[in-house]
Amino acid sequence: MISDRDIIEKLQDLVQVDIDAVHAYGQAIEKIDIVSVREQVIRFQEDHQRHISDLSAVIRRLGGEPPKFSKDFKGFLLEGFTAVRSITGTEGALKALKSGEDFTNKRYSDARSWSLPMDILSIIQSNYEDEQRHLHYVEQAINDRVWETAGVTR
Numbered sequence: 078m079i080s081d082r083d084i085i086e087k088l089q090d091l092v093q094v095d096i097d098a099v100h101a102y103g104q105a106i107e108k109i110d111i112v113s114v115r116e117q118v119i120r121f122q123e124d125h126q127r128h129i130s131d132l133s134a135v136i137r138r139l140g141g142e143p144p145k146f147s148k149d150f151k152g153f154l155l156e157g158f159t160a161v162r163s164i165t166g167t168e169g170a171l172k173a174l175k176s177g178e179d180f181t182n183k184r185y186s187d188a189r190s191w192s193l194p195m196d197i198l199s200i201i202q203s204n205y206e207d208e209q210r211h212l213h214y215v216e217q218a219i220n221d222r223v224w225e226t227a228g229v230t231r
């Protein structure tokens with residue numbers, strides 16, 4: 078079985094990914110001008126915040142220090158998410174989120190195979206299912222080209 082110290086390090090990495098995701102969602106939300114999409118994406122951002130608090134509680138229980146919530150991207154989510162800054166509109170925001178979600182899905186998918194106590198694995202599995210839901214929604218919205226549909230509210 079993996080040592081507590083190793084578990085703490087792995088969970089700290091995951092929390093950093095979720096912190097970056099919260100920032101990325103924050104930037105995307107500002108660029109999404111379709112109310113229903115924005116509301117959905119706000120809920121996804123709340124999921125990432127919950128991941129941070131749940132995993133931080135585990136880290137503390139194991140005697141570790143959870144990462145502090147930084148004001149900026151720390152670079153744990155590269156490429157797509159950081160590119161949110163340079164794009165405009167709902168289309169660009171969704172495409173940037175898609176690329177970020179690919180990354181968070183991969184990280185959580187990998188984490189499911191870590192040799193961890195069951196209670197921690199079940200949190201990771203639940204977070205992974207959130208990530209799957211986020212990715213499917215974003216992919217569907219891109220496929221549907223929601224930015225071309227009527228009812229845009231600015």
Ligand SMILES: [Fe+2]
Pocket residue numbers: 098121125178181207208211212
């Ligand atoms: Fe996500």
